[in-house]
Amino acid sequence: MKSSSTVLPGFRLTLAFTILYLLVIVLIPLAGLFVRSATLSADEFIAAVSAPRVMASYRVTFLAAFAAALINAVFGFLIAWVLVRYKFAGKKLCDTLIDLPFALPTAVAGIAMAALYAPDGWIGKYLAMMGLQIAFNPYGIVVVLAFVSLPFVVRTLQPVLQDLDKDIEEAALGLGATRAQTFWRVLLPHVAPAWITGVTMALARALGEYGSVIFIAGNLPMVSEIVPVIIVSKLEQYDYAGATAVALVMLLASFALLLLVNVLQGWSARRMRA
Amino acid sequence: MNASLKKQLTEPLWLRVVLITLTFLFLAALVGLPIVIVIIEAFSKGWGAYRDALTQPDVISALKLTLLVAAIAVPLNVVFGLAASWAIAKFEFRGKQLLITLIDLPFSVSPVISGLVYILLFGAHSMMGDWLIRHDIQIIFAVPGLVLATIFVTFPFVARELIPLMQEQGVEQEEAAVLLGANGWQTFRRVTLPNIKWGLLYGVLLCNARAMGEFGAVSVVSGHIKGETTTIPLYVEILYNEYNFVAAFAVASLLLLLGFVTLAAKKIVSRQERGQHGH
Numbered sequence: 001m002k003s004s005s006t007v008l009p010g011f012r013l014t015l016a017f018t019i020l021y022l023l024v025i026v027l028i029p030l031a032g033l034f035v036r037s038a039t040l041s042a043d044e045f046i047a048a049v050s051a052p053r054v055m056a057s058y059r060v061t062f063l064a065a066f067a068a069a070l071i072n073a074v075f076g077f078l079i080a081w082v083l084v085r086y087k088f089a090g091k092k093l094c095d096t097l098i099d100l101p102f103a104l105p106t107a108v109a110g111i112a113m114a115a116l117y118a119p120d121g122w123i124g125k126y127l128a129m130m131g132l133q134i135a136f137n138p139y140g141i142v143v144v145l146a147f148v149s150l151p152f153v154v155r156t157l158q159p160v161l162q163d164l165d166k167d168i169e170e171a172a173l174g175l176g177a178t179r180a181q182t183f184w185r186v187l188l189p190h191v192a193p194a195w196i197t198g199v200t201m202a203l204a205r206a207l208g209e210y211g212s213v214i215f216i217a218g219n220l221p222m223v224s225e226i227v228p229v230i231i232v233s234k235l236e237q238y239d240y241a242g243a244t245a246v247a248l249v250m251l252l253a254s255f256a257l258l259l260l261v262n263v264l265q266g267w268s269a270r271r272m273r274a
Numbered sequence: 275m276n277a278s279l280k281k282q283l284t285e286p287l288w289l290r291v292v293l294i295t296l297t298f299l300f301l302a303a304l305v306g307l308p309i310v311i312v313i314i315e316a317f318s319k320g321w322g323a324y325r326d327a328l329t330q331p332d333v334i335s336a337l338k339l340t341l342l343v344a345a346i347a348v349p350l351n352v353v354f355g356l357a358a359s360w361a362i363a364k365f366e367f368r369g370k371q372l373l374i375t376l377i378d379l380p381f382s383v384s385p386v387i388s389g390l391v392y393i394l395l396f397g398a399h400s401m402m403g404d405w406l407i408r409h410d411i412q413i414i415f416a417v418p419g420l421v422l423a424t425i426f427v428t429f430p431f432v433a434r435e436l437i438p439l440m441q442e443q444g445v446e447q448e449e450a451a452v453l454l455g456a457n458g459w460q461t462f463r464r465v466t467l468p469n470i471k472w473g474l475l476y477g478v479l480l481c482n483a484r485a486m487g488e489f490g491a492v493s494v495v496s497g498h499i500k501g502e503t504t505t506i507p508l509y510v511e512i513l514y515n516e517y518n519f520v521a522a523f524a525v526a527s528l529l530l531l532l533g534f535v536t537l538a539a540k541k542i543v544s545r546q547e548r549g550q551h552g553h
Contacts, residue, residue: 006364006365006445006449007449007452007453008364008365008445008448008449008452008458008461009452009457009458009461010360010361010458010462011361011364011365011367013357014357014358014360014361015357015361015365015367017353017354017357018354018357018358018361018362018373019373021354021357022373022376022377025422025425025426025429026376026379026380026426026429027376028395029391029392029394029395029426030379030383030391032391032394032395032401033387033390033391033394035401036394075296075300078293078296078297078300079297079300079301081293082293082294082297083297085284086290086293086294088294090298094297094298094301096537096541097301097305097306098301098305099537099540100305100309100533100537101305102480102483103480103483103532103533103534103536103537103540104308104487104529104530104533105483105486105487105488105489105507105529105532105533106487106489106490106507107487107489107507107508107510107511107526107529108308108312108487108507108510108526108529108530108533109308111312111510111514111522111523111526112307112308112309112311112312112526113308115311115315115519115523116307116308116311122307122311123303123307143304146304147304147305147308150304150305166283169283170283173283179283179285204382207384208382208383208384208385208386208387209384209385209490210384210385210386210489210490210493211385211489211490211493211507214511215511215514227384228384228385228386228387228490231386231387231390232386232493232494235390235393235494238399240393240394240397240399243390244390244394247384247386247387247390250384250387251383251384251387254382254383254384255382257382258375258378258379258382262375
């Protein structure tokens, strides 16, 4: 198995421990999910994962996560650009705040957002005057998902923008391109792989989120109920088989996204070297 | 470079001002306001009510439980992270890329599913349920379940900080130490550890923040028994659902503090790291 001829000790021990720990904590428990689903007949499985309330939750979860990822695609790019390219007062504070969603427990974000966007909250009050309601419906879900997935796009784009050679832009200008042309034709294609990777990571994070969503969503069946809430409510009714079946669908969707992120990162790395 | 060319390499002033303003507005609305409202709501009935909310026996026991869970989960994941990064960064073997992907796997699993898998393994209706009940061992709806779910969700943090760092540093220094007669442990402690200490510290901090703040995974395995299996984030939910908003935000302010400490420590660590690399 070992192919290099290093003199360093500890390979067998550390690799064996790594694999054992991975098996016990992650792989065997996840395999249990597949085993448990297999105890359902195909008809039972399909009935469990395609009930109308479950189908509605896929739709709500995916659309809200997608909307949040799109918001971050736009603002994440803007923020990364501003932080890398411009000098201004308060820049360090902005840069630090980007990481808060990683550091702040999701339940705190959930109750804070619910308080802000409730019809009598600081923001909800003004939205209510305009006839808009954010809390206790799918829009509220979008807001908290945009919060929890904020760092991904910014943090994937920042290093790429940082490393971008100014020479390319100078060359484009020297060849007579306008600033706008340089941006669209030269800069954007260069950072696109990292950008798309960040957006996909944000989407993956948003799809599985639970803690922050439950406070603001209202969790109304068919309207604002996300897939993790369905899983939890099935568990509370001791419907373990049903919970497992829905969880399996969700897990496979996450794995598909993970695979996509890996492919995109490979593409991005090749782009960076080229 | 002449001045007019330089000018053309950035955006006109008005556009820069617009973009910076948008950044401020977006961050203020999405990140700033939630921070402010937690603090204001927590103190909305004054300092006395805040102190009362935090000195309830159930809060104290939730705090102790949260610290206990993190005190078990974080060190285990640190040992794992060190072992995994040593094997992956210092040696070549087949299947390495697959191993790295598998280590990252818990990040792409919904927290709710991270808890569910342990219910399927150890719950009353599970494969091992009968055996556990006969031997009077309770894992689900008890502390061991909380610890397992927390280990699962924080599994990759230390490893993924250390692997790229140790790969970048290569093996030359360690090989020199071994050739000069140091044993494996001495090599690790005297050569590797000083090189990775800031990255390790950062990984530990992120791991700890998530361990103390985790909600979904522990919520599924907790059973929500007040004073027994309720961690701080779960207790925030209980208070909120009881419409005890002042107490909910007061307890939440502890978690906000944890977030601030983590961010501040990150700043210090990245400054130290830059200093260490000499640029």
